[in-house]
Amino acid sequence: MNRQTFTVDAALVEELGQRLIGRAPIALAELIKNAYDADATTCRIEFSKDKIVISDDGTGMSKEDFLQHWMRIGTTHKVDKRVSPNGRTYTGSKGIGRLGVQFLAYEMELETTSADRQGGCLYAIVDWENVVRGQDLETVEVAWDEPPDAPQYPHDSPTGTRITLKRLKAQWEGEKLKGLGSEVWTLQSPFRQAARRSKERRPEEFAIEVEAPDIEGGKEHFDKVHDALFGNWKARVRGAIGSGRARGKAVITVEFRHGYPDGAEKEARFTETVSLPVKSEGASPECLIDSAAFEILIFKTTGRQPEGIPVGELREYLAEFGNVSLYDGGFRLPYYGSGRVDPSGHDWLKIAQDQGRRLNVSELLPGYLQTQNKYLQDLPAPGRIFGEVTINTSHERKIAASTGDKPTEWLQIQAGRDRLHDNQAFLQLRNFVRYALDYYANRHRMRALEATERERDRESAKIKHDHVLRILEQAKPDIPKTVFAELRREIAGAQKAAAIEERNLDRRASLLAPLASAGMLALALTHELSREILSLKKVGEQLRRLAGQHEVAELSELADSLEDGRKRLNSLQNLFAPMVTKEDREATNRLRVRAIVKQVIDAMSLLMPGVEFDVTGIPNNLHFPLGALAEWNSVIQNILANSWNAMLDTWPAVVGFGGGSDKRGREWLHISDTGQGIDLPLSEAATLFEPFERRLKINKDRRSIAIGGQGLGLAIVRMIASRRSASVAFVEPMEGYSTTVKISWKGSRTK
């Protein structure tokens, strides 16, 4: 039998790349991932007009690596090994990252230097245009050499890799850089991005430096995902102490964003000033820290994240880089916050430990901040916080030495330079940070409770009563039988009363709803009326012209009555004017009483013909309490409507206004009329302000000219007045009048 091995068409490279990589940002991201896998601390990408250079300070490739792994497509050594020599989990696994290059450019140069070839490098050049469909892959040649010189790697690293892509296929702009950023953001260490220098970087840190001078906002686009994520914190805890050894106090601030925790309505900021130590540990009541600061961001690792970042990615990222790190003079002490180095260092603030032992209240917060609730369970898990604490051990040593303290009494770094001595000073620092986090938990619970309360306020009385009954049932074994029975009976009674009240409210709402709808339509109608008024005006003018031309007196009269009608309509529009603009409806100011009263009279006088108004008794400088024009307008309008209805059968019809203030600084407005008066003793007159209360006797013959009649006018007056901290009541009528309503309020102190 003949035998034949499979051959691979060179075009398969393109096909594979297409299927596995797909887009230019992903292709470039693969090269960055290769740098990460090579334990680089820096990967630099330089975009220029016709080329892209990707260089790193990683371990580089030896000749053997190049020939056995790089030149072999689909090599799986990363899968076999899983973790890099520096402990990074490999990001690439398919061995096809370099195939993606064909999306980016026609030509690629590779320069790489491994530890065993320092000073020189391995140089290879790939021209993807040589890959011809129909030829075997094995016929595709890659030229390589080992020149004695090495290119420059980031930060003058002796080892590294540099890939130059030439004859670019795609044009790079902001959106593509954003795409690149979203592919690799999880690789970047967030620590001290701005200040980092390669030599200061720890092996686990990785930074991507983008230089794209020709792409507008290139760097910003690349960092967009990263920045959006870090800007999306839900709470921020900050603290600082300066001159602590000179009795300086520490300040702690906790900020919450709107909607965090769920249901919290507004953003909020809480500040506490505390003396260190927050808890007297051991023998030292003195503050052993001179200067320290921290900032901790708390994220929500559920739900939608900004820029469409999958929530799983955020969790993994925070698991890798999250928690609270400690910096000494700008250097990160890797023991703290990192799970890789030591689990106990990872939980150096003992958050996980306290969560594990289900601690309910803080051991650090003072009594006045304690609540009955189990607020410490609101401590954020290390997997959703990111923070850093900044100290300076040499500063601490200097200050402490000058006061003659012992080495155990200042923040002191251990010989390995990765952690601090566990002394009193460190304990004070830890407690300071934990105090702030406990304070956060406390405020978090308080906000959550407030949100729940708000929600509870919206619950119907029936649901509230059900809550009470449920609690009562739970407490049944602890309550004497007779007391239980009595409580239950009372609650059932309250429940029944509430049900009746709710039914009444429903009944009123069903009456109010059509009235409110009518109001809304009336506003729309007023706007539309303008067209009709214009038409009336035009017809009137035409009539007048015709009357003049043909000398017909009747036509002239007709024009006059049309004009009167138009004016009436115009005036009627004024009734709604205070409801038309947002400012008149909503803005709150202390408005001049006289100006408002005059406006209302102007608008209402058409509906109240023959009524005489006297406003001379209102002082010009009398101001209503804070409120919107529409509100005070409505108050006066309703009282005037009431006066009109009361004066339908009386003559003369006069409405008089008076105002002033008393010695206690209380201001008032009297509105009096010459109507039929109220047929109740003043002590019982408050009932007239109840909704649907209609005591006024209107002659049947004149009912058609009454205003309103729903029994809501005075209820509205009282509702608005009490909302604006004013009281309203019928009082002894002023001289010459039969009824007087008094609105009174606390006057302005600045008058």
Place this chain on the structure above:
Amino acid sequence: MKILMCYDDIADSKQAAELIAKGGEGANEVEELLDKQLTDQIQGLFKRVEEHVGSGDPTETEKLHFDKDWDLIVIDDNLTRLENMIPRVTAESLIDYIRAFTNIPYAVSLNRIQSDFDLRFLLGDHETKADLALRSTHLEINALWDRRKSVSQDFLPWYWAELRSAPERRKNQIEFLCTRLDEPAFENLGIGVHTESFEFLSAHGKSSLVPDKALQEAEGLESLTFSDVFRAGGRSLLRAEREVLHKNASAGNKEARLAIARTLAAQIDYWFRRDVVGPQDVLVDVPHLLARMPFLLGNKAGDIEAWNETIQAGKPTYGMASDLYEKYIAAAKFDDKSNDRWFQFPVFHWPRLKNNDELNELFVDGAQSGAWADAVFCEDTSRFEEWNAEGSAESVVEFATDLEGPWARRHIMQIDGYEYSPRTRLAL
């Protein structure tokens, strides 16, 4: 002047056309665009917009009726009765595009405003995209078209642009901007960032022309160009549309450049009205200057008619005593060319006048002499009126605008039959 009028109702349109004819006293030539014809033109306009800022090709632009040589377009705001017009349109939804993509220099929207007089910002409608928002009843007022026809105690808001001259001024603005898109904005507008007048701008005034804080901080207000002003946002066009126009203009597309200049002209004009002249604290016009310094009228300061003659005075000394004008006021005049380009009245740098000690002394001396008429400038009639004493018939009313600065309190006559809002302003 040639006026294109757009309505969705034949009777309303006819009525408005008659009012325009009456207002313009024969000087106006009106063409009505109605019904299906209007729908077709609007759809053609949207197509053109798509060609310029969407996915279409701007070279394929078809001629529209809007492209004729109009001076002014008047559009009824509520066009919901147009058949086959989906989505529903209003004047507000069209004016941005008419301005940017046609040659019509000036746009008036009708019947959007809820009242006749704006007590809040003295603009008419501070939210409209139109150059002027009116009610159709206003169209018959002669002085709206030609301020020289103003009659005592007629309704004629000082903030109204005179329609006879506004389109020509707008053309001048567009021409000016078209060649200066890459030049510093504030300096070219005559209010350089390092001038005293700029310092007198309110915080709103300083930032509203370039409402992009990041851009302000990155570039510094001084070096912000007109292009930056356009890109930073404003009242017209969507941000994405602005970006496309900016990109095309940068690539040398003349149509895009023109569209930017047209949009910018309206935006800057609004800024001048709202933030620069509105508060009367940066630039001050003649009536508001006289209200503060009546002695500038010299020996006529006791005669209210002399006060009113200054309002229409078209050239220096604008009715002021010539010795005082030459000595103190002329030097504070806003640059002549800029003045003609942006304002219908002469304006002066108020900070320069305010800080002049000699003027202050003249004021104190004059005030003591008691020889001035007790006059206030009424914003609704554009005339000075006698200020009534406490307890009189109160035909002149004081009100509080919402404008920034120390000159927020103004006066009106409250003409019968006209609505003034928000009414809260009358009770403050």
